[in-house]
Structures are given as C-alpha cells and as structure tokens.
Amino acid sequence: MNTRTKPPEIALPAPDERWAAVTRRDRAADGRFVYSVRSTGVYCRPSCPSRRPRRENVDFHASPAKAEAAGFRPCKRCRPDEGRDGGDQAARLVAKACRRLDAAEAAPLLADLAREAGLSPHHFQRLFKVALGVSPAAYFQARRAERARAALQGGRSVTEAMYEAGFNSSGRFYEAVGGILGMNPSAYRSGGKGERIAFAIGQSVLGAVLAASTERGVCAVLLDDDPETLLEDLQRRFPAAELVGDDPDFNVRIALVVAMVEHPAKASDLPLDVRGTAFQMRVWSALRQIPPGNTVDYSTIAERIGAPSAARAVARACAANPLAVAIPCHRVVRRDGDLSGYRWGLERKQALLDMEREALKVRDS
Secondary structure: OOOOOOOOOOOOOOHHHHHHHHHOOOHHHEOOEEEEEOOOOEEEOOOOOOOOOOHHHEEEEOOHHHHHHOOOEEOOOOOOOOOOOHHHHHHHHHHHHHHHHHHOOOOOOHHHHHHHHOOOHHHHHHHHHHHHOOOHHHHHHHHHHHHHHHHHHOOOOHHHHHHHOOOOOHHHHHHHHHHHHOOOHHHHHOOOOOOEEEEEEEEEOOEEEEEEEEOOEEEEEEEEOOHHHHHHHHHHHOOOOEEEOOOHHHHHHHHHHHHHHHOOOOOOOOOEOOOOOHHHHHHHHHHOOOOOOOOEEHHHHHHHOOOOOOHHHHHHHHHOOOEOOOOOHHHEEOOOOOOOOOOOOHHHHHHHHHHHHHHHHHHHO
16 A cells, blocks of 8 residues: 655745735745736746736635646746746757757657657647647748748749758648648749639728638738728739639628627637748737737747747737737737737727727626
8 A cells, every 4th residue: 555645735925925926026936836817817936927917816826736726727938837947948948949840851750859858749749839839740831831932932933942941742842831821832922823812891890891711711801991902902912813802602701700800809710821931820829829808018929939039020920910800919019018009000909909808897797
C-alpha cells in the first residue's frame, strides 16, 4: 500500500500582502500563490506583466491546480501553470523551433522538434500553439507560402516561386500554397484572373458593408460610408478576378455578415478565407483570441506571438486586416488605452467596442 502522504500546502500570505505583491509585480511571490481575475476568467502569477486588474475582481489561490479547479484558465502571457520562469523558457524554445522551421527545406518531424526542445511531442505541440496560435506544421507551410507569395508578387514565374519556396513537387506546392493565397498561384500572380469572387453590399448601423467570398469562404469584409468606395477597394484587391455582384445565393451570406457587424460580441461560424503572410496570420490568430468587450495593446499581442519587439509590425498587420469584425482588430489599442488607428475609422472602432460591452452587460444582468 502506498503510505506516502501529501506534502503540506504552503500557507498563503495575508490578503493585503498578496494584493501588494500583485500591484508591484513581485517575482519573489511567484510560486507562493496565483491570483484569478473574474472579469477575464484567467489566473496569473503575481509578477504577470498584464494590465493590473480591479481589486474587486481578484481572488487568490494556493496553486494553479486550485485556480483551475475553481474554473479559471492559465494566462497565456505569464503561463502560471508552468515552472517558475517557464514562460521565458517556453518563448526561447518556440523561437529556436521557428528558426529551424524557417531554414528547413523539408518539414521537420514533430518528434524531432520536440526532442530538440527536450519535451514530449504532445507538450511541445501544445506549447507552440499557445505561443503562435498555429501548429509547427502549419507555421512551416505558412512560411513557405509567404516566400512563394513574395516571389509571385515580384513577377517570378510559378515554377521559380515553387523552387524559391522550397518545394520540389508541383502537386505539394499547389496544395500548400493554394490554401493561404485563396486561389491557385497563377491566378494570384495575375491578380485573381480566372477566379470567381461573389460579393454584395449591405447597410448596417455602421454604414455600408461589403462582403466578398471565394469558394473557400469570406475573403473580405469592408466598411465605409460610400458603397462605391468599397467596390473600388475590392477591385484593387482582385483586379483580374471575375467579381459577381448579382449572385442570389450570396444574399444569405451578406445578411449574416451584417448581423456579425451589428452584433460583434456574438461568435460567428462564417467560413473564412484568410490569406496573409506568416506574421500576419500569427497576429490575426491572436486577435481572434481576445474576448468580446476586452482590449489589449499592440505590445501585448507582439509578446503573445513570440515577437516582443514587433509592436509596430503588429499595428501594420492590424491595418492590413481585410476581414473587419471577423478578425477583431478593433480590440487592439495603444498601451495608454487610446484607441489609436482603425482603417475603417475611430468612430466605428469605438462603436464596435461599445456594442460588445453593452451586449455583455445585458447577458450578465
């Protein structure tokens, strides 16, 4: 019979001491307790660099297990469910793996990446996805597609782009790159030539809304006061595509898009055709993890994707987002809380946040 007894739990400091440790982000308090935030549903280390929560929303727990038993999930920024300094170690492991993936001509096996990190394949994959929002395999394919995109935009032939991206097989090239370009490479190189893109323009409380879709899903959600401006924007994006504006089957989709714009706090199950560089895809994936009614700053997003010095690049990725509301770049603000820029206007950005917060109040009342 197993006669081992559980070690005694570490006594929590007094409540005032715990809160003082949180307010000064005291690393010496890490490991002694964690704190949870009812408004976000996460728990953190005392030293977590995230914005300080309101005291009335905070509870304290003796361990991560206690916090999770109470229904809270670990903060993705300070990773309190890992060992002390585990977040920094995880970031280093992921960054090293990314360098390996960037330089590889063939996709490394997950088992090899995990072994180099000193982790099990399951743990390494989970760590990677938490940091970047995609699996190592998806990251590798996105980086290859990014190189192909750059080559095609630079006027290279499809064959040249295939080899520059590291593909030795045209079949694998078309399979991997088509998904991120939203069309086959030849069509992308020629501005969408031969592609059929259905679109419609509707009216919402935020003005005119244009939705466009390829066979894979919605590829653009654009906002403006002037419908003509929206159509011109779509034409610039796909100058050689067949734009179909009178497709009766698309009327249902534009209605769903307008509903999404007018009710941004509700989750949408619209299929999306998301296309961008590997960096943009990482940013957009992180944006979709921000809960409705909440905001984070550009630096926080940069840290979440493992690029803490890339706050300006994050801002550019937000500005390049072609899927308003579906990819909620309106939830990203400056560090001081200022709304900063929004490609569809600051008034719309404020209105979207106000609608989300009002919807949450109604839900919680």
